[in-house]
Amino acid sequence: MESKKYSLRDPSLFNSQGLIGGNWKFAPLGKTFPVIEPSTGDVLQQCADFTKQDFIDAIESAYDGYQEFYSSTTAKERGVILRKWTDLVLANLEDLATILSLENGKTIGEARGEITYAASFIAWFAEEATRSYGDTIPSSYHNTTVLTFKEPVGVCGIITPWNFPAAMITRKIAPAFAAGCSVVIKPPSETPFSCIALAKLALQAGIPGSCLHVVPTKDREASLQLATHPKVKKLSFTGSTGVGKMLARMATETMKRVSMELGGNAPFIVFEDANLDLAVAGAMVSKFRSSGQTCVCANRLLIHTSVVEEFTAKLVAKVEALKLGSGLTEGTSQGPLVNASAVKKVDAHVKDAISKGGILRTGGKAPDTLKGYFYEPTVITNCHPGMAVATDETFGPLAAIFAFTTEAEALALANDTELGLAGYFFSKDIGTVMRVAGKLQVGMVGVNTGLISAAEAPFGGIKESGIGREGSRYGLAEYQNLKTVTIGNIQD
CATH class of the missing domain: 3.40.309.10 (Aldehyde Dehydrogenase; Chain A, domain 2)
Structure with missing residues (x-):
């Protein structure tokens, strides 16, 4: 039995489809998995359940998408898009909080707080996009200048947890977009609908469909493409230490950048x-x-x-x-x-x-x-x-x-x-x-x-609690490569 005890100002935000290549779609053969409402134990809604090939298609699209996105936009323009996304999230706060409360179980007050918190990361990285400075470094060689440039890492695989189904999405993908990256998201199967709703608003704000892919699945082997596919250049994961270690080992085969926010005690x-x-x-x-x-x-x-x-x-x-x-x-x-x-x-x-x-x-x-x-x-x-x-x-x-x-x-x-x-x-x-x-x-x-x-405070652990930092001025660098350019013989 599916639970229907809710009302939304914009019902289209509660969507059970995935987003691949700019298109909202159902999974092949109409395959779905049930999402349970924790407050009742009843089925809240069925969600599309995608396959390995769907992840590959999303990654291929994202690979082309980020190159076009980065080359065709300035940091200022990407910041403008993120500010529009922030405004849309806040304008739809009640609907987003209702969806989050239904699928996660949080009180509506906590859910509203999380949506506001999620929006704060988008707003933060809208400003950080234009503060991605390089350096001019005095060279030890005569007639030589050393410059550094920051470039997007490329396609980012994003795997998020159910306990903060909105904030963990924005904390990871807002800096990715600010840097000029594309993302392929595997949302948590317990709480996929918050991610889907946020993605709909991101598209409305101007994030290209080729740069934002949401691929719900219960098939672990399918989602492992985010850790193994050679065109994915970064993997960001929040979850248990055991799963994080496994994903990090897999990511080393193609030397991906990794961010791991793992367990605590x-x-x-x-x-x-x-x-x-x-x-x-x-x-x-x-x-x-x-x-x-x-x-x-x-x-x-x-x-x-x-x-x-x-x-x-x-x-x-x-x-x-x-x-x-x-x-x-x-x-x-x-x-x-x-x-x-x-x-x-x-x-x-x-x-x-x-x-x-x-x-x-x-x-x-x-x-x-x-x-x-x-x-x-x-x-x-x-x-x-x-x-x-x-x-x-x-x-x-x-x-x-x-x-x-x-x-x-x-x-x-x-x-x-x-x-x-x-x-x-x-x-x-x-x-x-x-x-x-x-x-x-x-x-x-x-x-x-x-x-x-x-949003302004670096978030992350040491020891076996993870690698890297999210949020803050350090969070943008997790999605960037640093390129050094040495210019010699300047006076010749």
């Missing part, structure tokens, strides 16, 4: 001098935003022993005030998880922690009063490194609280992971702030805040 440290109300507010944002399904979510809450009980009591009170329900229902503050597997993983982590001495303070089960993929926001104290939650990213609404006594102990616990995406800590002491920020082994640090993601 973020520590969230509260020192004894912290403002506890501020720390609890930060934990609520960092842990329970999107029902705990973000790669930068706090996975381990490390709280100083002198304040652990007071912090826990304040956190439990906030958590128990959350209201579970459909993202489109008025008053909902916590939506569902994406699928049944996600619910099972959270429940496994909860049961493992309790079996090993963890104390359940609130939550701890899937509610039996709601249809769909829900799990109660949960807080467990007395956690320790022997539990699964200490080493495995939960990706759900479980706040696991670990106690510590010294800064050295907190840092040892925080850094005891092969991952290094984000970390957070709360302290009023400037010495602690500078010292701990320097010693946390992560790519991004939030100090006295649980919000660290913005």
Whole structure:
């Protein structure tokens, strides 16, 4: 049964087709796959399911497309197109947020926030397009000048996750277009419709159809063309560390540029001098935003022993005030998880922690009063490194609280992971702030805040959490080649 409990100002934005070679089309033989609405467990809509040959066709078209796009436009003109796209996204915010909430499960407030966040990346790279400067370098040779130029890498394979189905698209393809590249996108099969809607608006803004291809599929072998086809020159992937490693290995066969934003196991440290109300507010944002399904979510809450009980009591009170329900229902503050597997993983982590001495303070089960993929926001104290939650990213609404006594102990616990995406800590002491920020082994640090993601801030990790940076002034360079031109014998 397909869910139809929604209304859109522009129904054409909710499209189940793919975009290849400038044409919206269904898959060969009408093949489709179901997209499930997490709030109900029902089929939201069928989506076109494309083949290996469709990916090859898209790549071939994109290869010709980027060369024409780059040679026929200036950086300023590409910026103008991106600004038009930004305006269209914001003009259609309510429809885009509704689509996102339906397929992902986020509350409508969170969905609106994501669409605004997605638009911010387009706006940012509209401006960065004209700031792609080269250099004039003094040469060590007489009568010689060294120049550098920045050129598009070419066709970019884009593989995005379901947890931010709009923002992860724009954060990757806005800089690609600013640089003059073309893209072939494999959207997440759980949430393909946000990508499709954004692509429709991008075409309206003036992005050439030969430079933007959206190819939904459930066929992993088909999508691997983005990692293996020789005409794809860059691969950008956001997802699990295991899949990222596999794709990176495959991409090396043709020496593709790669950007990998992979898993996290973020520590969230509260020192004894912290403002506890501020720390609890930060934990609520960092842990329970999107029902705990973000790669930068706090996975381990490390709280100083002198304040652990007071912090826990304040956190439990906030958590128990959350209201579970459909993202489109008025008053909902916590939506569902994406699928049944996600619910099972959270429940496994909860049961493992309790079996090993963890104390359940609130939550701890899937509610039996709601249809769909829900799990109660949960807080467990007395956690320790022997539990699964200490080493495995939960990706759900479980706040696991670990106690510590010294800064050295907190840092040892925080850094005891092969991952290094984000970390957070709360302290009023400037010495602690500078010292701990320097010693946390992560790519991004939030100090006295649980919000660290913005278009202007470099996003990315170290260790096994990825390669490269997205957003910021550094994000454009990920889609450019640097060419050196040495001009000799100038005076002859």
